[in-house]
Every structure is written in C-alpha cells, then in structure tokens.
Amino acid sequence: MNDKDVQRREELGPDRRQEISSLERRALLKLGFAISGVFLGGSVLSLVSVRKADAAGAPVIGGYPYNPHYTMVIRERHCIDCELCKEACVKTNGVPAYGYRTTILEKRRALEEGKFETTFMPVLCNHCNNPPCVRVCPTTATWKDKTTGIVGIYRPSLCIGCKTCMTACPYNARYFNEERRAIDKCDFCFASRLSKGEKTTACAAACPADVRVFGNLADHGDRVYRLLHAPETLIWVLRPETGAVPNVFYVNT
Amino acid sequence: MRIWLGVWTLAVALLIHPLSNAADKGGGKAAEPYDEDTYGPEAPVVWVKPVRSVIFEHRVHTMDAGLDCASCHDDLFEMSSGEVAEKDDFTMAAIYQGKYCGSCHDGSTAYNANTRCTTCHIGVRGHQRLERAQAEKGRAK
Numbered sequence: 499m500n501d502k503d504v505q506r507r508e509e510l511g512p513d514r515r516q517e518i519s520s521l522e523r524r525a526l527l528k529l530g531f532a533i534s535g536v537f538l539g540g541s542v543l544s545l546v547s548v549r550k551a552d553a554a555g556a557p558v559i560g561g562y563p564y565n566p567h568y569t570m571v572i573r574e575r576h577c578i579d580c581e582l583c584k585e586a587c588v589k590t591n592g593v594p595a596y597g598y599r600t601t602i603l604e605k606r607r608a609l610e611e612g613k614f615e616t617t618f619m620p621v622l623c624n625h626c627n628n629p630p631c632v633r634v635c636p637t638t639a640t641w642k643d644k645t646t647g648i649v650g651i652y653r654p655s656l657c658i659g660c661k662t663c664m665t666a667c668p669y670n671a672r673y674f675n676e677e678r679r680a681i682d683k684c685d686f687c688f689a690s691r692l693s694k695g696e697k698t699t700a701c702a703a704a705c706p707a708d709v710r711v712f713g714n715l716a717d718h719g720d721r722v723y724r725l726l727h728a729p730e731t732l733i734w735v736l737r738p739e740t741g742a743v744p745n746v747f748y749v750n751t
Numbered sequence: 752m753r754i755w756l757g758v759w760t761l762a763v764a765l766l767i768h769p770l771s772n773a774a775d776k777g778g779g780k781a782a783e784p785y786d787e788d789t790y791g792p793e794a795p796v797v798w799v800k801p802v803r804s805v806i807f808e809h810r811v812h813t814m815d816a817g818l819d820c821a822s823c824h825d826d827l828f829e830m831s832s833g834e835v836a837e838k839d840d841f842t843m844a845a846i847y848q849g850k851y852c853g854s855c856h857d858g859s860t861a862y863n864a865n866t867r868c869t870t871c872h873i874g875v876r877g878h879q880r881l882e883r884a885q886a887e888k889g890r891a892k
Contacts, residue, residue, distance in 0.1 A: 579874025580803045604876050616869040616877065705800055706866075 563627060566646035566714035568686050568745065569722045570622070570699070575750045576707045577602065577618040586704035590690045597673030599623070599684040600701050620709060622701070623671035623684035624736070624744030625649050631663035631672065640681065647745070648688050654680035668740040686712070715745070727750060782829050783814075790814045794885065797878055800836040804878040807832075827851055 501575050502640045587593060587600050600622035606614045611750040625642075632641050633656050639656035640663060657680035664672045664681065675682035681707060686692065687699040696703075713722035728731060731751055735744045785793050791809030798805045812818050828835050835841050835851065846853035846864045848882065852871075856864040873881065 540869070574869060578802065578804075578868055578872035579876055580872075581875045582803075602874070602876070616873070618869065620878075680801055 504751060530536045557676075564645065565716040567647055567716040569623060569715040569726075570686075570712040570746045571713075571722045571725045572746060572748050573709050573711065573751065574617065574619060574621055574748050577620055578707055579604065579618040579710045580706065582704045582706060583620065583701035583710065585702040590687060590700035592683075593616075594675065594677070597675065597682065599671075599682075612738070619703075619748075621671070621736070622746065623649060623667075623686075624669050624742065624746040625686065626739060626745065627743035630666040630668060630740065630742055634662045634666040636660065636662065646688065647677060647685050649683070650688070651683065652682050654678055657681055668737045668742055669744075724745075725751065785814060791820065795881065796832045797873075797881065798832070798836050800870070801842060804874050806873045806877070806881070807871070827854055852873060 509666075532536040575650045576665070581602060583600060585597065586601065587598075591599060593599050600620065603619040603621055603705075605617045605619060607617075609615055625648055627642075627647070629642055632649060635641075637656045638678055639653050639658075640649065645651070659674060659679060661674060661681070664674070671682045672681050674680075687696070691698075691700060698712045699710070702712040710719055711725060715722055715726065717723060725731070726747055726749075728751065731749055734748050735746065736748070737744075777785060786792055790813040793810065796807040796809075797809070811821075824830055841851060843864070846856070849857060853864050855861045858866075862870075866882075869877075
C-alpha cells in the first residue's frame, strides 16, 4: 500500500466497511483479526482478534500462535531517518558493513514543481508465521522457533551458503555473513538481549521518536496489542500478497 | 476531416504547454536573484544535534514567506547556526511549547511542528542527497 492509499483510506473514515474487498477480508482473517469497521488497506486492517474466526488456510484460528508472540509495530510517519536504530543494531549484534539486519527505506512522492513528500520506512525481518525463507532451505539450517516464533539460523554449521532463502524472503532481510560462512539476519535481538532478560530490541530502545514498538501480541495488556486493536486504526503490512503472514505491522498513530 | 484537425490542435497545444510553463518560471527566477544580504545565507542550515539531519532554509522563510531577519534573530535564534544546538532545551518538547521554531510552527501562523515531520527532518539519506547536490553545484561553478 503506498502513501496515497494510506492517506485516502484514513480520510474515508470508519463507516465504509462494505468497500472492503473479500480478498482484503480474507487477508485480515488470516492474520487473526476481525473486521471492526475499519479499513484494510489492500492488506490488513484492524482489529479485534478473532476467537472463533474460520477462514480457509488460516494458519491459526483464534488468537496468536505463540506466547510470547513477538511483534513489532512501526509508527511509520514518525520516522525521521536519524538511523540511530541501524547503529544500535550494528553495535549490539556485530553486523558487518556489507550487510544489515534492519534498514530504512525512503519513499518520495512528487507534489508540485521540485517538491516532495518524504516518508521513511524502517524495515527488518518480519518473522513471518508462514516464512518463505524457511520453506526453501535445503538443509534445515533455518527455522521458526516453536516457542518464540523467531525465525533464525539456528544451525549455521548446516548452512551451505546457497542463498536460496535470501531470494525467497519478500523483505530482503537476509545477508551472507562471510565470517560465519552462513546466512545471518535479525533475530529480534534474541541472542544479544531478550535471552539476557532485556524486554525490547536494540533498535526499538535506540529510537528517539518512539517509532519502533516491540512487544508480545498475545498479551492483551501489551502496547503492541493495544496499538493494533485500537478502534479505527489503519494498519498495514508489507507485501501481504505473498501469504507470508508477517509480524511487523505499520501504523500512523 | 474536422476530427483530425481537432486532434492535431490538441496535440500541438499539449506540446507547447510545458514549454511555455517552463519559460515563465525561468523568467520569474531571473527577475529576482537570491540576495544573501537581504535573505540570509543561501546554503541550507543542517543541524546534526540534538538529532541528525534537520534542515532549515532561509530562502523558504525570507524570500518566499516574506519574513525579515529580525523576525527570528536574535530573539529566537543567534546568528550563528551552531549556537542553538548547544542549548539543552533545543528539543521537540520545547518547540511544542512555543520556543524556537515553535513560535511560528504552532498550527496557526505556520503548520504545527508536530505534523509533517519529514519536511524538516530530511534524514541521513536526505542529507547525503543534499550534500551531493551541493558538491555538483560547486563543480558546475
């Protein structure tokens, strides 16, 4: 969904439920949300988690498959591309200069003569519920952890460096680490922080504009849960058409 | 036959339109060159403190919006651009309270400072693009 769509849908308001296409409804149900009269921007909309939802092909029916269900909500409009998150990530996780675990993309929309509206879009591994990168790995070096739901290269010694997972990832979130001789990627700072008792990722902790909100979507008191279930919130994910069921959500609230 | 004449006229009109438009703009600019003594330094100010890559352009505020030097100097900002960045209260919170940029960017005089973030916060990428453009300009001269 591009910026224009986001803006248009935000302006339309909540009373246009009938305009949500069946495809959008299905995408939403797959993500575990019910339609509460808010817009799903060609992707997701909000927002009541479905207890009794029944959608063909839904990976999980009713609630979230993991607990903690690690999720990041990105308050996109607030990002100012100061790149402190990138620096914190590199420092915390020892990311080499030729790769990245998270980065910031820039969208520029032409307004009048010589003027642009800029939106910065932080991106990282979406820790998908249905991760295409895992499906293609020929040696099972990478998988989605059954308890935390974090997609990682848990057995780097098995990685043969074929880079098929890099090609399969819809979010371009993997790189080949030449020192490890294995693929490397964001693990929501599990190894460097979460496993040591920290509650949030390095990038979220470093953000001065409160753009990256990290938390447990299965916990109803958690900020990510509240952000994603606030009424009349427009929520979207990147590349919903891939069916990967990502866990990084974008909002402008 | 008549239809073809219509199509032909339209095509010619469309071709000429952007040219005439561009000529107008060039003429407008030539009429008033940017004068640094009147409007302040032409090169944009880019702060890297307290956060990186925040832009301020004198041209937009003086030549385009019609403010004079005394509108901001020296009450809101010292003449030296680095000076304000050393102050502890040069923050968004202070701006929201009406200090610095916030004395105009309050939602009534000019757009509110808590909207349109990326207009001033051009980001690391925007800063790099600006520096490239300035380097190219320097070479052209």
